[in-house]
Amino acid sequence: xxxxxxxxxxxxxxxxxxxxxxxxxxxxxxxxxxxxxxxxxxxxxxxxxxxxxxxxxxxxxxxxxxxxxxxxxxxxxxxxxxxxxxxxxxxxxxxxxxxxxxxxxxxxxxxxxxxxxxxxxxxxxxxxxxxxxxxxxxxxxxxxxxxxxxxxxxxxxxxxxxxxxxxxxxxxxxxxxxxxxxxxxxxxxxxxxxxxxxxxxxxxxxxxxxxxxxxxxxxxxxxxxxxxxxxxxxxxxxxxxxxxxxxxxxxxxxxxxxxxxxxxxxxx
Amino acid sequence: xxxxxxxxxxxxxxxxxxxxxxxxxxxxxxxxxxxxxxxxxxxxxxxxxxxxxxxxxxxxxxxxxxxxxxxxxxxxxxxxxxxxxxxxxxxxxxxxxxxxxxxxxxxxxxxxxxxxxxxxxxxxxxxxxxxxxxxxxxxxxxxxxxxxxxxxxxxxxxxxxxxxxxxxxxxxxxxxxxxxxxxxxxxxxxxxxxxxxxxxxxxxxxxxxxxxxxxxxxxxxxxxxxxxxxxxxxxxxxxxxxxxxxxxxxxxxxxxxxxxxxxxxxxxxxxxxxxxxxxxxx
Numbered sequence: 001x002x003x004x005x006x007x008x009x010x011x012x013x014x015x016x017x018x019x020x021x022x023x024x025x026x027x028x029x030x031x032x033x034x035x036x037x038x039x040x041x042x043x044x045x046x047x048x049x050x051x052x053x054x055x056x057x058x059x060x061x062x063x064x065x066x067x068x069x070x071x072x073x074x075x076x077x078x079x080x081x082x083x084x085x086x087x088x089x090x091x092x093x094x095x096x097x098x099x100x101x102x103x104x105x106x107x108x109x110x111x112x113x114x115x116x117x118x119x120x121x122x123x124x125x126x127x128x129x130x131x132x133x134x135x136x137x138x139x140x141x142x143x144x145x146x147x148x149x150x151x152x153x154x155x156x157x158x159x160x161x162x163x164x165x166x167x168x169x170x171x172x173x174x175x176x177x178x179x180x181x182x183x184x185x186x187x188x189x190x191x192x193x194x195x196x197x198x199x200x201x202x203x204x205x206x207x208x209x210x211x212x213x214x215x216x217x218x219x220x221x222x223x224x225x226x227x228x229x230x231x232x233x234x235x236x237x238x239x240x241x242x243x244x245x246x247x248x249x250x251x252x253x254x255x256x257x258x259x260x261x262x263x264x265x266x267x268x
Numbered sequence: 269x270x271x272x273x274x275x276x277x278x279x280x281x282x283x284x285x286x287x288x289x290x291x292x293x294x295x296x297x298x299x300x301x302x303x304x305x306x307x308x309x310x311x312x313x314x315x316x317x318x319x320x321x322x323x324x325x326x327x328x329x330x331x332x333x334x335x336x337x338x339x340x341x342x343x344x345x346x347x348x349x350x351x352x353x354x355x356x357x358x359x360x361x362x363x364x365x366x367x368x369x370x371x372x373x374x375x376x377x378x379x380x381x382x383x384x385x386x387x388x389x390x391x392x393x394x395x396x397x398x399x400x401x402x403x404x405x406x407x408x409x410x411x412x413x414x415x416x417x418x419x420x421x422x423x424x425x426x427x428x429x430x431x432x433x434x435x436x437x438x439x440x441x442x443x444x445x446x447x448x449x450x451x452x453x454x455x456x457x458x459x460x461x462x463x464x465x466x467x468x469x470x471x472x473x474x475x476x477x478x479x480x481x482x483x484x485x486x487x488x489x490x491x492x493x494x495x496x497x498x499x500x501x502x503x504x505x506x507x508x509x510x511x512x513x514x515x516x517x518x519x520x521x522x523x524x525x526x527x528x529x530x531x532x533x534x535x536x537x538x539x540x541x542x543x544x545x546x547x548x549x550x
Contacts, residue, residue: 118386121311
């Protein structure tokens with residue numbers, strides 16, 4: 001018990017929210033907090049970090065501790081941070097999939113999460129999975145029929161589309177997932193680590209498609225550990241650290257600061 | 269209200285992650301019903317994709333069960349065996365397994381599809397409904413087989429057989445409601461999945477699958493309760509339709525209908541009330 005006080009009592013320095021009066025906001029995140037309550041199965045070994053509170057066997061993990069941000073029309077925002085910094089939690093909260101404990105989130109239309117992979121059944125052919133994934137995303141049967149060829153060609157899987165998906169390589173699966181999700185128009189699109197797997201050619205095409213999606217009235221959030229993907233596709237970036245926004249600014253300055261903090265400065 | 273919320277209000281943004289109104293929710297559900305159907309059909313295909321007998325297993329397993337129960341209960345309980353025993357047993361087992369299959373699959377529908385619930389936005393009620401659809405797809409060939417079976421054991425078809433259709437509709441509505449209730453309860457209380465087999469077992473012995481409750485129970489109030497157990501009513505009406513020598517009264521039909529709609533409405537509302545919370549608890 002003689003250990004240092006947890007640092008959560010110290011005031012945290014968060015940068016002011018990135019505000020621009022002349023552009024139209026499409027997503028507003030206002031002081032959002034999310035705490036996970038989990039039953040721990042093991043013994044506590046270390047004093048633990050400040051975001052984990054212990055109440056008997058119930059541990060509370062503060063995944064987001066007051067996050068605020070505004071995304072504007074046409075924004076393409078890279079979200080970076082170390083593992084466990086709250087990136088995925090924030091994205092799920094914005095898409096409305098995860099209930100938040102306090103604060104509020106507003107959007108011009110329901111943000112869609114590029115998570116079509118969850119609907120896929122690996123025992124079935126790629127073809128059936130295109131149908132299932134499309135329906136899961138809310139497309140109609142006719143819409144899927146119209147876009148089917150485009151989806152298959154975009155994924156570059158023409159020769160394999162009748163094979164069970166379990167025979168695909170992980171890169172092929174990722175390509176198919178992205179192609180299905182990107183076939184639909186989304187006003188607000190959230191992409192969590194989708195593009196790291198594809199090969200060069202596919203990456204180039206998917207990044208182009210993402211810029212296209214963001215260039216409309218909408219906005220794109222891209223969670224990635226690849227600074228290159230973010231610099232290539234995003235105009236803005238947000239650095240999350242231990243559940244708070246550490247930095248919010250242009251993609252270049254945020255990536256540069258983050259890379260430096262990680263001990264691997266950007267080349268140029 | 270903070271500055272940011274005021275900004276959002278000024279830009280006419282709407283709040284994310286709130287539960288839609290019930291009417292809106294059901295409309296959304298109806299628009300996306302193709303997803304529930306396709307998910308049911310494809311998961312059924314996937315579940316037998318690797319076995320050599322394939323989809324035939326959906327018929328072989330119940331046929332084996334009927335055989336086993338028929339031998340065991342037919343011999344052991346010969347004293348209280350209802351007349352036309354084999355047709356009585358076949359209808360009972362096929363339809364009982366359909367109803368309980370709906371709500372045991374429904375109970376797992378949210379928890380076992382956790383990745384789907386965590387990453388895609390759709391009315392969650394599609395999942396328990398999809399569990400029911402998958403049971404319907406499985407039971408339709410079985411019902412055909414059931415009818416062939418009872419023909420083989422001496423029943424003669426007549427116009428009364430068509431009453432099986434409204435009875436099946438009623439039990440499906442009931443099972444859909446039960447599936448929704450079970451789906452939400454399991455999300456709050458994971459332990460329920462451990463208890464479900466026992467609940468099904470109790471229902472199995474109290475719904476008159478291989479004995480006639482009306483004939484063997486002599487305590488007045490207990491007889492009323494067991495007789496009006498919805499599962500017993502649906503099985504009884506089915507037998508009244510297709511097995512000679514059994515009948516159902518108008519009151520039985522009325523009570524069966526009330527059960528079906530009451531549980532369906534209750535289940536829908538009960539499930540919808542937690543809609544925005546399913547992403548968190550799984």
